[in-house]
Amino acid sequence: MxxxxxxxxxxxxxxxxxxxxxxxxxxxxxxxxxxxxxxxxxxxxxxxxxxxxxxxxxxxxxxxxxxLQPVDPRSLPRDDSLRAPGPESAYLHKEEHDELRRAIRRLTDPGERRAALFYLDGAADEPFDPDGPRSADGQVNPRTAANQRRRMLRRLRRLLEEPT
Amino acid sequence: MRDQPGTDPLPPWALEGRSAALAAFDRCDDGSDVARLTGEAEPATEVLRSAEDGADGVAVAVLRFEHEDLTMDLQVHSEGRLRALSGLATGECEHAVLHVRRPGSSDRLRVGEDGRFTLSGLARGPISLSLRRMGHPTVVTDWFTI
Incomplete structure (x- = not known):
C-alpha cells in the first residue's frame, strides 16, 4: 500500500x-x-x-x-425546457382545444368548418386556403375574408356559450 | 514509501490518508459475492417533498448494482450536510437484511417486502451495502461515495 x-x-x-x-x-x-x-x-x-x-x-x-455547487442563476444559459408548460396547464389547454373542436364540428357551413379547423390546428382534413375566397383573377379580397372570419368567430362564440 | 538514496523525497501530500487506507483492509467479507456498479445516471433535478426544513433534498446520484439475479437501484439524495439513500432491490429478496457498511461501522435494516428500503441521516463518505438473503450467499455492492 x-x-x-x-x-x-x-x-x-x-x-x-x-x-x-x-x-x-x-x-x-x-x-x-x-x-x-x-x-x-x-x-x-x-x-x-x-x-x-x-x-x-x-x-x-x-x-x-x-x-450541489451554488451558482449565480444569471450565469446559467437560458433553458427553454424550464419554460415549458406544466402538466396542469397542458391539460387545461387540451380541454380548451377539445371544446373548441367540438364547437367547430357543429358549424353548419362546411367551408367555415374547414377554415376554423385550419386556424385551430394549422392544417385541415381537406385542403384549405387560409387567405379566404379569391376572385376570378386569383386575387384575395381582404375585406371578404375578414368578414367571413368575423362571422365564423361570432357563430363559434355562440355555440361555445350554449349550455351543453 | 521509503526514499531511495539519490531520489527526490516525496512531497508531504504523497502519503496523506495512510491511516485511513490501512483501516480499509478487513477480510470479513472475502466470501461474499460482489454486485458491480453497472449503471450510473444523472438524476433529474428535483426537490423531494419529504425534504425537511433546511434540507434541499436534491438527488445527486442514481446508481445500479447487479449480481446474477439481484439488482439494486439506488438514489442518493442530499439532506443539507447529510445524505439519504433510497433503494429498490429486485430479485429474490424475501426476508432480506441489508447491512450498511461504513469504514469502521455497520448498521442493519430489513428490506421491505416490495424490495424497497430507505436510509437517511447518513454522514458523507464511503459506503457499501451488503444484502443477506435466505438460501443465497451474501452480496456486497462495490464501495461508492455519498
Missing part, C-alpha cells in the same frame, strides 16, 4: 476536489482494493488498476459535487 499511496493521491489531487471530498474518494479506492484483493490475479497490473479506480471514483465525486 505504501508503494501505491503516492500514485493514488497524485491522481486524486489532479481532480481538484475539496480536501474532504478527496479524502473520501481516496478512502473509497482503498476500500475497493480491499474488496477486490481476493480476486486480483496479476499484481503487476495493480498500479494501473488503482489509477483506473481512482479516476472513476474521483470523477463520480466531482460530478456529484458539481450538482
Amino acid at each position: 505504501d508503494r501505491h499511496l503516492p500514485v493514488v493521491n497524485a491522481v486524486a489531487r489532479s481532480y481538484h476536489l475539496s480536501p474532504p471530498d478527496r479524502e473520501d474518494a481516496v478512502q473509497t479506492v482503498w476500500l475497493t482494493l480491499n474488496q477486490h484483493l481476493p480476486r486480483l490475479r496479476s499484481p503487476e497490473m495493480l498500479r494501473s488498476w488503482l489509477r483506473r479506480v481512482t479516476r472513476d471514483v474521483c470523477g463520480r465525486q466531482r460530478r456529484q459535487s458539481a450538482r
Whole structure:
C-alpha cells in the first residue's frame, strides 16, 4: 500500500476536489482494493488498476459535487425546457382545444368548418386556403375574408356559450 | 514509501490518508459475492417533498448494482450536510437484511417486502451495502461515495 499511496493521491489531487471530498474518494479506492484483493490475479497490473479506480471514483465525486455547487442563476444559459408548460396547464389547454373542436364540428357551413379547423390546428382534413375566397383573377379580397372570419368567430362564440 | 538514496523525497501530500487506507483492509467479507456498479445516471433535478426544513433534498446520484439475479437501484439524495439513500432491490429478496457498511461501522435494516428500503441521516463518505438473503450467499455492492 505504501508503494501505491503516492500514485493514488497524485491522481486524486489532479481532480481538484475539496480536501474532504478527496479524502473520501481516496478512502473509497482503498476500500475497493480491499474488496477486490481476493480476486486480483496479476499484481503487476495493480498500479494501473488503482489509477483506473481512482479516476472513476474521483470523477463520480466531482460530478456529484458539481450538482450541489451554488451558482449565480444569471450565469446559467437560458433553458427553454424550464419554460415549458406544466402538466396542469397542458391539460387545461387540451380541454380548451377539445371544446373548441367540438364547437367547430357543429358549424353548419362546411367551408367555415374547414377554415376554423385550419386556424385551430394549422392544417385541415381537406385542403384549405387560409387567405379566404379569391376572385376570378386569383386575387384575395381582404375585406371578404375578414368578414367571413368575423362571422365564423361570432357563430363559434355562440355555440361555445350554449349550455351543453 | 521509503526514499531511495539519490531520489527526490516525496512531497508531504504523497502519503496523506495512510491511516485511513490501512483501516480499509478487513477480510470479513472475502466470501461474499460482489454486485458491480453497472449503471450510473444523472438524476433529474428535483426537490423531494419529504425534504425537511433546511434540507434541499436534491438527488445527486442514481446508481445500479447487479449480481446474477439481484439488482439494486439506488438514489442518493442530499439532506443539507447529510445524505439519504433510497433503494429498490429486485430479485429474490424475501426476508432480506441489508447491512450498511461504513469504514469502521455497520448498521442493519430489513428490506421491505416490495424490495424497497430507505436510509437517511447518513454522514458523507464511503459506503457499501451488503444484502443477506435466505438460501443465497451474501452480496456486497462495490464501495461508492455519498
